Amino acid sequence: MPATIRDISKETGLSLATISKYLNGGNVLPENRVKIEAAVKELHYEVNEIARSLVTKKTRTIGVVVYNVECAFNGSFLHYVNSILSEKGYGLLICDSSNSERKEAENIKFLLNKKVDGMIVVPVSSNADFLKPAKHAEVPVVLVDRTMKNADCDCIKIDNRETAMNAVTLLIKNNHKKIAIICSAKEYTGIERYKGYRDALNQAGLSVPASYQKKGIHAMEYGYESMKQLLKLKDRPTAVFMTNYELTLGAVMAVNESPSFNCPEHISLLGFDDMILSHVIQPRMYMVVQPVKEMGEKAVEQLLKRINGNHEDSLEINMKSHLKRGNSIRSLA
């Protein structure tokens, strides 16, 4: 039903090759150019991207796989990636792995089937096997936020261990000695951030009692429960470090629900990721802030380089994060 290049050819008397050349930016005689444009307008011609893709083997579509769209980090990240790519005329095929390695592997295959030109993956798996099909099909992949041992592809992230260490050091500088952590221990970032916490305490010669270490899953509920437990301890921590956005929310919620404990009078809090929520919750949180927008930009930049044929060695790019001041940390003595 829609007009094809063949209709334009009939209308103008020019060959397919000439029309195609012009439509792709080639030169034609001025009179022919006028003819083509007129025909295009009259017939409402639009190039059929499917047919084009079949021969060029490019779809101008990027696949994005995130471990969980509901997590705020991903939502924000998607927003930036989308705005950059749509400006460049790329479409975005978005897949949610729902924290499942199986689903993640399926997503990769699905996107390959859809013939995406490249993929940006915020992964679940800690083993790079699921990326093999992409490797095999020579579709470039950029990992974001998390990486893994045998991953042979670019990765854009922050130095999680160092960042966490700096964060906890802030608590130590405020004379806190009893510092707890609530983290996810199921994936890369959680584990790295935990290491940073441990490093900071070790370096300061502080002890790390097991009851202060809440290692669980990446979920608000876990943050909530863990904080409840910490508050119940006889020897309560004076400060708690939460290593992602959802854990932070859950923990704050638990504190707010406990009338006998206030932040920062009774307990100091240090959170992670500065999404909109932090503007409405009381107290205003002290937070580790990741440069989400810049990470998105960098990921796109790197991916487009690869798509355009750059085959240099894989890069691991560490972005700078910073601490955002708030009033959730009390300075002791």
Add this chain to the structure above:
Amino acid sequence: MPATIRDISKETGLSLATISKYLNGGNVLPENRVKIEAAVKELHYEVNEIARSLVTKKTRTIGVVVYNVECAFNGSFLHYVNSILSEKGYGLLICDSSNSERKEAENIKFLLNKKVDGMIVVPVSSNADFLKPAKHAEVPVVLVDRTMKNADCDCIKIDNRETAMNAVTLLIKNNHKKIAIICSAKEYTGIERYKGYRDALNQAGLSVPASYQKKGIHAMEYGYESMKQLLKLKDRPTAVFMTNYELTLGAVMAVNESPSFNCPEHISLLGFDDMILSHVIQPRMYMVVQPVKEMGEKAVEQLLKRINGNHEDSLEINMKSHLKRGNSIRSLA
């Protein structure tokens, strides 16, 4: 480089037609079936969806256009739509209109170019002209959350006017007489919800002073500023109704920042849309809750019907919303 159906044909000695038939669920002789499966496995054959789409004119891809991915309603909605569609083997091409009518119209064209099988649109525009290209290309569209006069397509939404009216009536029942509203007046839902507010007050014989009516844009900042202004009024309202999630957040933030006013002692609050935030903010908000998940399911169901050839008259489906109890409303005397 990847194997094609032609390779399978060579390997098995069967014709293209036979292979294709089998791959699409047709019957072949048992021996041939074995041959084909063996060849598929050996050559790692995967059907090329692009080539298939070119001839079938189906891409098994759905376009989703939202007015702003950053708004919580959309994020949540996308999550549900994605999970249903991915289960059915559909891909999701997501576009953000950034609250711009121009961008929205571009998005529609972009998706048509990508030959999506159908679209789900949470629109910006209040005029249906931007949908014409889709109509013309006979690509089905389902609107969500908002509709418009001349829109000749299915729409899944709540009855915004009635919902708002019920909500405000709750305040009235609690003996509030000075009730303010903070709403967006730029788009369909905001306007409808405003009407519901007005209806409820009129019906109760209460006055609606201009200074109590904050009609602005859909943004947290506007909610924040408006609430600040309301609190400054000499004749302060005793209750405020906010008509969407972002406005609610902003308003709560403003109240929380004002040490001389507490909720619900000094001011009662009634919000809209129950996203994760409401769990962490104090006080626990009384909220109008939209059935986001059900709306997503219904939208997909309706769209798939249309894609599969149902051409009945357009439907406008109103889903049921409900009030979620909280402690942000004080009962006066």
Add this chain to the structure above:
DNA sequence: TATTTTGGGCGAAACGTTTCGCTTTCGTAC
């Protein structure tokens, strides 16, 4: 045994582009 039915198989065309390599045209320089 002769005739019909059934069902699997096949060849070829079609989907709407791009692209390769060849031909034509035209202007310029000698």
Add this chain to the structure above:
DNA sequence: GTACGAAAGCGAAACGTTTCGCCCAAAATA
């Protein structure tokens, strides 16, 4: 006036499927 080169045009093949209509053999029926 001839030769040459650049620029533009063109025909045809290719991309990897699906599908239409026909053929044929085997099974079922008479």
